[in-house]
Amino acid sequence: MEQLHLPAAQRAAGLVALPGSKSISNRVLLLAALADGVTEIDNLLESDDTAVMLDALRKLGIDWRRDGNRHVVTGGGGSFATKRADLFVGNAGTAVRPLTAALALADGEYRIDGVARMHERPIGDLVDTLRQLGARIDYRGNDGYPPLTIGARAANRPASVSVRGDVSSQFLTALLLALPNALAAAGETGLAIVVEGELISKPYVEITLDLMQRFGVAVQRDGWQRFDVPAVRYRSPGRVLVEGDASSASYFLAAGAIGGGPVRVSGVGRASVQGDVRFADALLAMGAQCRIDADAIEVSAPSDGRLRAIDLDCNLIPDAAMTLAVVALFAQGRTCLRNIGSWRVKETDRIAALATELRKFGAAVEEGEDWLAVTPPAALTPGVAVDTYDDHRVAMCFSLASLGNVPVTINDPRCVAKTFPDYFDHFAEIVR
Numbered sequence: 001m002e003q004l005h006l007p008a009a010q011r012a013a014g015l016v017a018l019p020g021s022k023s024i025s026n027r028v029l030l031l032a033a034l035a036d037g038v039t040e041i042d043n044l045l046e047s048d049d050t051a052v053m054l055d056a057l058r059k060l061g062i063d064w065r066r067d068g069n070r071h072v073v074t075g076g077g078g079s080f081a082t083k084r085a086d087l088f089v090g091n092a093g094t095a096v097r098p099l100t101a102a103l104a105l106a107d108g109e110y111r112i113d114g115v116a117r118m119h120e121r122p123i124g125d126l127v128d129t130l131r132q133l134g135a136r137i138d139y140r141g142n143d144g145y146p147p148l149t150i151g152a153r154a155a156n157r158p159a160s161v162s163v164r165g166d167v168s169s170q171f172l173t174a175l176l177l178a179l180p181n182a183l184a185a186a187g188e189t190g191l192a193i194v195v196e197g198e199l200i201s202k203p204y205v206e207i208t209l210d211l212m213q214r215f216g217v218a219v220q221r222d223g224w225q226r227f228d229v230p231a232v233r234y235r236s237p238g239r240v241l242v243e244g245d246a247s248s249a250s251y252f253l254a255a256g257a258i259g260g261g262p263v264r265v266s267g268v269g270r271a272s273v274q275g276d277v278r279f280a281d282a283l284l285a286m287g288a289q290c291r292i293d294a295d296a297i298e299v300s301a302p303s304d305g306r307l308r309a310i311d312l313d314c315n316l317i318p319d320a321a322m323t324l325a326v327v328a329l330f331a332q333g334r335t336c337l338r339n340i341g342s343w344r345v346k347e348t349d350r351i352a353a354l355a356t357e358l359r360k361f362g363a364a365v366e367e368g369e370d371w372l373a374v375t376p377p378a379a380l381t382p383g384v385a386v387d388t389y390d391d392h393r394v395a396m397c398f399s400l401a402s403l404g405n406v407p408v409t410i411n412d413p414r415c416v417a418k419t420f421p422d423y424f425d426h427f428a429e430i431v432r
Helices: 022-034 048-059 093-104 116-120 124-132 170-185 202-214 246-259 275-285 321-330 341-345 350-360 392-404 413-418 423-430
Strands: 003-006 012-017 038-042 063-067 070-074 084-088 109-113 136-139 148-151 160-164 190-196 220-222 226-230 239-241 260-266 289-292 296-300 311-313 335-338 364-367 371-375 384-386 408-411
Touching: 012 246, 012 423, 022 038, 022 048, 022 070, 022 093, 022 170, 022 202, 048 063, 048 084, 048 093, 048 413, 093 109, 093 124, 093 136, 093 148, 093 170, 124 136, 124 160, 124 170, 160 170, 170 190, 170 202, 170 226, 202 275, 246 260, 246 275, 246 296, 246 321, 246 392, 246 423, 275 289, 275 296, 275 321, 321 335, 321 350, 321 371, 321 392, 341 350, 350 364, 350 371, 350 384, 350 392, 384 392, 392 408, 392 413, 392 423, 413 423
Parallel strands: 012 260, 038 239, 084 109, 160 190, 311 335, 384 408
Antiparallel strands: 003 408, 038 070, 063 070, 109 148, 136 148, 190 226, 220 226, 260 296, 289 296, 335 371, 364 371
């Protein structure tokens, strides 16, 4: 197994320019593919997750090319030229769910598969909703999970459909992205999506709605329970700038809070559409000093040098909340992170994974179905080898433990390529 040995560190300070947001990148790619016209995309994230989306779009007949740091996508005008394709989407939830919806509402025959972990990530609730719309989808393995076979859609025109909101917000996002063109092509006037249960990760749905509007489709909603989708074809806005990844920002901001700082990240700030910028509020609650500008955030350690434990509902920052679990190693008292049940169906069971790895450092850890509590040890255990479970966020989170003046080994560090291939280079530039 490949390993990365991080030396003991005590200080963190510097400037980090963030890569493009994964959540925005894959949404914009699909919207550009579905739209009329040519879309120029600046600062698109270069990672495994966007690579599988780009590969899938090319196999579906969507023309795209690179022009320096810009990607140029020629939209298919609401349809895919290729009507039969086998697609491999790795472990990218932001690719498999929206592509499944878009293809299920198209007229073709497709197969979608991914890595072994993808076969354990639920998609059944999305499939059930698509079947309400006449989609023909078969499971090729276990019911409720990829891989999938998608056939030509049968005629079915309900006035509304329902989807569960308490497992993954990506199910709702997939429907929102796929429906406008499909409805327009079928001569419909619109359709309502009704969310069953409490919708989790609402900021990610806000990203979806914001980007759809930039491509000419405005969705009306009644709170978070009903979304009225119009039958309107997407139109390219011409050029889209992908803002920096707010989830990736969390590791560097946390380094500033733990290691003195200041650490400044550019690419996200007060004007961001991403919910994970609220991670800065969590650090403020822990006593860190934060400055939030329009497109940058700067964090330093508390004035007295001591971080405080917090008890936090993390529904609005599910990805960045993982970083707080490691920050808790440096806080005084018991930190409890709540409403994180979605962690269990991500790249790995993140609650179980973080509990296991935090205990290696000597922390007292309690876990429930949708919560995690961490009480730090008097001193971190040095020389821990962190297992990463092929999960990019586990690897990046635990790099922060080295700021406790202890050497840390990261097993399988290349897993960060999923969203941030050169993360460890950036991390090394700010730690002392």
